[in-house]
Amino acid sequence: MLEVEIDKSSGFCFGVVTAIESAERELNNTDILYCLGDIVHNSLEVERLREMGLQTIEHDEFARLKGKKVLLRAHGEPPSTYEMAVQNNITIVDATCPVVLQLQRKIHKYYIETRADNIQLVIYGKKGHAEVNGLVGQTEGTAIVVEKVEDLDKLDFDRGICLFSQTTKSLDGFRNVVAEIQKRIADGVTFKYFDTICRQVANRLPNIKAFASSHDWVYFVAGKKSSNGKMLFEECRKANPNSLFISEAEEITEPLPEGVKRVGVCGATSTPKWLMEKVAERIKELNAKG
Numbered sequence: 131m132l133e134v135e136i137d138k139s140s141g142f143c144f145g146v147v148t149a150i151e152s153a154e155r156e157l158n159n160t161d162i163l164y165c166l167g168d169i170v171h172n173s174l175e176v177e178r179l180r181e182m183g184l185q186t187i188e189h190d191e192f193a194r195l196k197g198k199k200v201l202l203r204a205h206g207e208p209p210s211t212y213e214m215a216v217q218n219n220i221t222i223v224d225a226t227c228p229v230v231l232q233l234q235r236k237i238h239k240y241y242i243e244t245r246a247d248n249i250q251l252v253i254y255g256k257k258g259h260a261e262v263n264g265l266v267g268q269t270e271g272t273a274i275v276v277e278k279v280e281d282l283d284k285l286d287f288d289r290g291i292c293l294f295s296q297t298t299k300s301l302d303g304f305r306n307v308v309a310e311i312q313k314r315i316a317d318g319v320t321f322k323y324f325d326t327i328c329r330q331v332a333n334r335l336p337n338i339k340a341f342a343s344s345h346d347w348v349y350f351v352a353g354k355k356s357s358n359g360k361m362l363f364e365e366c367r368k369a370n371p372n373s374l375f376i377s378e379a380e381e382i383t384e385p386l387p388e389g390v391k392r393v394g395v396c397g398a399t400s401t402p403k404w405l406m407e408k409v410a411e412r413i414k415e416l417n418a419k420g
Contacts, residue, residue, distance in 0.1 A: 131272050132417050134410045135345070139337045141403045143330050145204035150179070152225040153201055157182045161283050164200040166192055167260055171356035171400045174378060192224035192365025195220055195259065205260035208267020229297050230261055231326045236324070237294055250289055252276055255296030255359050262296050279310045288316045293323035295343035296359045298399070301332045319372040330397055331358060338362050338396060342370040344393035347386055350375050351409050352398035358400035366396065378405070380414035386417055
């Protein structure tokens with residue numbers, strides 16, 4: 131008998147839940163609500179909300195809007211977005227995650243306090259990611275973004291360094307970057323670092339490893355754009371090589387290999403529970419036929 135289990139700890143994080151609830155609440159009172167960028171890195175959830183009236187726009191379209199209502203998603207935005215909203219009489223529905231908002235304020239405060247001291251503000255994160263763009267905006271565009279240890283070559287190790295992290299990055303990756311900077315920083319030069327990784331995300335790593343290793347086969351469900359999904363899937367696959375990354379149930383086209391008894395379904399902080407449930411149903415249907 132095949133057992134299919136959905137990981138109870140997978141699915142939307144607090145910030146995403148709040149953003150989606152904000153969108154749904156606004157859409158109950160209006161036909162059209164704009165969202166600056168995909169509300170979540172999951173195309174199926176974006177489509178569900180689009181059918182309710184949520185229209186995704188990018189920054190170039192935002193710059194042309196006048197007098198409309200726009201939702202800012204959990205990732206956060208730089209100060210320039212708020213300034214443009216005031217100029218164009220745009221009403222902002224701010225769904226920035228509280229953890230991201232706290233980090234933005236911390237980076238901005240540190241930037242104001244240290245800009246006269248020639249300190250390099252460094253953000254460990256994905257270049258071009260919405261959250262990272264918002265963080266860099268707190269420093270008037272001066273922060274240096276590093277994605278991996280190799281990117282540290284762009285730093286001057288004879289000048290002071292202050293390191294922050296995108297909230298959804300790997301804790302191990304952050305520690306590796308800290309260790310490398312400590313190794314290379316010149317004697318007597320200031321190096322400060324702040325572990326600003328969201329614990330709701332970080333705590334999923336040990337859970338996903340335990341969940342994956344306790345099953346014969348794992349389907350990891352996430353949108354292809356999800357940075358968090360890519361990171362969690364890598365950990366999932368390390369724990370269980372029989373792990374497959376899928377974005378929707380229809381990608382499963384074959385019954386499971388013979389001998390597979392326990393199947394796990396898990397996902398990213400941007401994966402809706404209803405999608406994981408749909409995947410579980412698909413597994414059961416295909417293997418009933420098989």
